[in-house]
Amino acid sequence: MAQTLVLPDGKSLEFAVNERNPGASSDADPVGVILMPGASGDRDSGHLPDTAQALAEAGFTTLRFHLQTSLGKRAAACRALLEHGRAQICQRWILAGHSMVRADGM
Numbered sequence: 001m002a003q004t005l006v007l008p009d010g011k012s013l014e015f016a017v018n019e020r021n022p023g024a025s026s027d028a029d030p031v032g033v034i035l036m037p038g039a040s041g042d043r044d045s046g047h048l049p050d051t052a053q054a055l056a057e058a059g060f061t062t063l064r065f066h067l068q069t070s071l072g073k074r075a076a077a078c079r080a081l082l083e084h085g086r087a088q089i090c091q092r093w094i095l096a097g098h099s100m101v102r103a104d105g106m
Contacts, residue, residue: 001016001017001019002014002015002016002017003015003016003017005080005081005084007076007077007080008076008080009073009076013065013067013077013080013081014065014066015043015063015064015065015081016043016044016049016052016063016064016065017061017062017063018052018053018055018056018061018062018064019056019061020032020055020056020059020060020061020062021056021057021058021059022059029090029091029092030059030060030061030089030090030092031060031090031092031093031094032060032061032062032063032085032089032090032092032093032094033052033055033060033061033062033063033093033094033095033096034062034063034064034065034078034081034082034085034093034094034095034096035048035051035052035062035063035064035096035097036064036065036074036078036095036096036097036098037064037066037097037098042066042068043064043065043066044066046098048064049064052064060094061085061089061090063081063085065077065078065081078095082095
């Protein structure tokens, strides 16, 4: 399910949500996972959708987003999404992402 969050700079960030399977965990204090693609990927590329679904089935709500911009702006977007997750879903989060490589492959 896609949702939209307005970032502090006024831009919109669309993100996907995979709701956790509440029967998979009896944890009264659930943990969420924010999945971030590398600079050239997007929230629906590679293994991110399958990983998000597997985590949801295991009891973790997952959020994943795509924002092709500078590292600083992606970090700010992640921070805003984390604050949103804490306010709306659960308090504890794991941040996970794909490593970035330079354009020359180094």
